[in-house]
Amino acid sequence: MMTSTTDLIRKYDVAVPRYTSYPTVPLWENNVGELTWKRTVQKAYRNFGNYEGINLYLHLPYCESLCTYCGCNKRITKNHDTEKPYIQAIIKEWEHYLKVLPEKPKIAGIHLGGGTPTFFSPENLFEMLNYIIHSAEVLPEAEMSFEGHPNNTTFEHLVTLRLLGFNRVSYGIQDFDENVQKAIHRVQPFETVKKATDNARLVGYEAINFDLIYGLPHQTVDSIKSTFKQVASLQPERIAFYSYAHVPSVFPAQKSFEQYLPQKEGKRILYEAGKILLQEMGYEEIGMDHFALKEDPLLQAKIAGKLHRNFMGYTTQASKMLIGLGSSAISDIYYAYAQNTKDIELYKEQLALDHFPLSKGHLMSIEDIKTRKTILELICNGRTKLVDTIWDMKTIHQMSEMQNDGLLTLTNGTIKVTDMGMAFIRNICAIFDHRMKNQEAKKFVFSKAI
Missing domain, CATH: 1.10.10.920 (Arc Repressor Mutant, subunit A)
Known part of the structure; x- marks a missing residue:
């Protein structure tokens, strides 16, 4: 038996998919046309969606500034005139699905991701979500969540989304160390995160998630300890502790801090240190990269062997249908995958021509x-x-x-x-x-x- 952790890391630190889907997106066969997609959506809804409900993922790609570590599909702009046309495009895409689905759809969950969903004003988010919610039947146990940037998630955002039924918020923290934040161009003081967290609890959100990343530039065991000490004082219900994905050939901005990244064994030491701290704080490991407090439904689902996963992460829901709306959004309807075009202008143009804005897909064998x-x-x-x-x-x-x-x-x-x-x-x-x-x-x- 190979007992040295160092030897294991050297052996297994190879490039492999993250398995947010299978097959992973680059290996799709791209054999899904618009007509095939419509028929497959109908089949999946008849077989699953009409009783399990469907999950909706809405991709809101705009950000005011570039976080240089980020691997998401985004558009950097301070022009908020972009909001209204994009919201209208998402509504139009949803109308396409309403025409295809055999009945008024049942919704098991909605998740807003990005980009920065809270780039959009509360008024525009309300217009989009109110239309979707009132065109469907939202199931009683639906999970409604959004990704919030602590720097621009206002009290009005939280109240508006809570009144629409949202009960979970995930804040992208990444790290509290000032040197790390400057290197990845995401400066958000602890006081800002605390205010966003306190406001969410005040408004009545049932669960708060923090996203943290290990393997970032300038991180050390001491900086991880300091970050987790601050996290402990806020005690979010769930924590995602992700490995930083360094692929500068795809995301060139990552080259700006390449020389300051921890390597191999050093990176793994950061994870192990964080994991021990999380366990000491009362969190238990769930699947891959995720931790939750003992009372959390995710942990109970894991213990019962009923944990599920989709593109949005781990969930207690068994829903086999996930429909993605927005540029680059991915749909997973059990029998097939499809991804919308990443180009925002092309996305809007295809919808204006009454087409589904698909760019690639895969029929499951x-x-x-x-x-x-x-x-x-x-x-x-x-x-x-x-x-x-x-x-x-x-x-x-x-x-x-x-x-x-x-x-x-x-x-x-x-x-x-x-x-x-x-x-x-x-x-x-x-x-x-x-x-x-x-x-x-x-x-x-x-x-x-x-």
């Missing part, structure tokens, strides 16, 4: 559906049955090697990820990824696993 189930079981519940997986001799060899390295166990036909193995969960998922085994997959750019 039976093999894809089976492999996705394996990967989701691994990243949600840390186990899967060998009989349910698709494997070849290479898979068996890799599984045996990982068992020798202490990352997983195979007992009575059940593959179980060890505590150590959770740090390498992306590597474990990759051995069941039959599409990644195609040599063509190597030409795509993925971030490192560690």
